[in-house]
Amino acid sequence: MTVHDVARALPDIATLRNLCRSIAMAEAVLNPDGEREHCFMPSWSEAEELASLRNGSGDELDIVFAPTGAYIRGFDHESPLSPYGHEDLPAPWPGVLDSVPEVFRRYIDEPAFTDEDGCPVVTVCLWRTAVATSWEAGPITYPDGHSDPDGSDWLFELLLDPTPEAFRSFAEDYYETSVDVEIIRHIYALRPLGRSHIVALNPSAPVETVLAEAKAMGYPLAAQ
DSSP: OOHHHHHHHOOOHHHHHHHHHHHHHHHHHHOTTSOOSEEEETTSSSSOEEEEEEOSSSOEEEEEEETTEEEEEEEOTTOTTOTTSSSSSOOOOTTTTTTOOGGGGGGTTOGGGBOTTSOBOOSEEEEEETTOSSOBOOOOOOOTTOSSTTSHHHHTHHHHSOOHHHHHHHHHHHHOSOOOHHHHHHHHTTOOBOHHHHHHHOTTSOHHHHHHHHHHHTOOBOOO
16 A cells, blocks of 8 residues: 555545544543543644644654645655665655645644654655545555555554444554443534443543543533
8 A cells, every 4th residue: 555545535624624633532542641642632723723643652643634635745764765764865765845835834844754864754645635535645656576665554554444333443442441342433423422432432530630631622522
């Protein structure tokens, strides 16, 4: 799989945004006090939201939701497309960022997406303007012998399989605990979150902390 397969498979911007919020909310219930893989920040800036993935091993995925559309950049540190593996001076792989349209180009140099020397930390990039009917990515010549050259296969795993069952498999493996898939279905449907849902998914969760985070995330809450 490559970014071009992802571009054909991702849902529209609104659906992707809702999915990212649901994933982040479900993980916030399971792990309210620790570091998580998935986060959602509705106030990344005055007009932009950010969904992100950090796996703790240096791999990253960020999705900027803006009035102009959505911009996605990902980094797989083991990818042959890594900026650090093919030149004396780190640089993005040819084609990964070259075709990013002007409306999104400021994200290429966004400090959150670059290293301390200003090099974009990226192996995969795609975008979709607010008026476009599909996602786009630049023309890239991939090195031979790699079934997942840019990390797309696993970076987008939960976004390309947007089912509660897929999240349950991830969470049970990552957190080594059983997960009530009915509560995940509730969250994936963006139904209001209440105390009973939190306790059912994670009996040890500090309920007020989770409710406060849900409110900050813009997730709907049940009447308390």
